Amino acid sequence: MFPATKIGEEPDFEALIQADVLTFMMSLLECDGKWIPRLLHYNQYSSSFPFFIRAAQHRNFKKLAVITGISSADELRLKMRSAFEGNQVGRWVDFRFHSDFNELFNLDGLDTIN
Numbered sequence: 001m002f003p004a005t006k007i008g009e010e011p012d013f014e015a016l017i018q019a020d021v022l023t024f025m026m027s028l029l030e031c032d033g034k035w036i037p038r039l040l041h042y043n044q045y046s047s048s049f050p051f052f053i054r055a056a057q058h059r060n061f062k063k064l065a066v067i068t069g070i071s072s073a074d075e076l077r078l079k080m081r082s083a084f085e086g087n088q089v090g091r092w093v094d095f096r097f098h099s100d101f102n103e104l105f106n107l108d109g110l111d112t113i114n
Contacts, residue, residue: 017042018049022067025105028083029068036092052106061111073111080107 020039027035054060061073070076084090084101102108 013042014049018051021049021104022051025080026068028087028089029070029079032083032087048104048106048109052104053109055106055111056109057113058111064110076110077107080105 017037017039020037024035024037024040052064055064064076065071068076070079081102089101
C-alpha cells in the first residue's frame with residue numbers, strides 16, 4: 001500500500017502525508033474527527049493522493065474497503081460527506097487551503113473502474 005523504507009533511509013514524505021490523510025479519514029468515520037492531518041500542509045498539490053486515485057479501480061477499492069470496513073463506495077461517500085458536514089471540517093482554520101475533501105479523498109471516483 002505504502003512504500004516501505006529500510007532502516008536508516010529517509011521515509012517517502014508523500015507516503016507519510018497519505019498515511020496521515022488516511023488516518024484522518026478513519027477518525028472521521030470512527031471517532032468524530034479527533035485526528036488533524038498536520039502533514040497535509042506540506043502537500044504541494046490540493047488534488048488526491050495516489051492511494052485514493054488507485055481506489056477508483058474496483059480491485060484497489062477493495063483495499064480501502066478492508067481498511068474502512070465499508071464495502072460500498074456509495075456508502076463510503078455518504079458517510080464521509082456526512083462526517084464532513086457533522087464536524088464542519090470545511091470551517092476548520094487548519095484547512096482553509098485544503099477544503100475540497102471530496103477531491104482529496106477522490107470520493108466521486110472511488111470504485112468507478114472495473
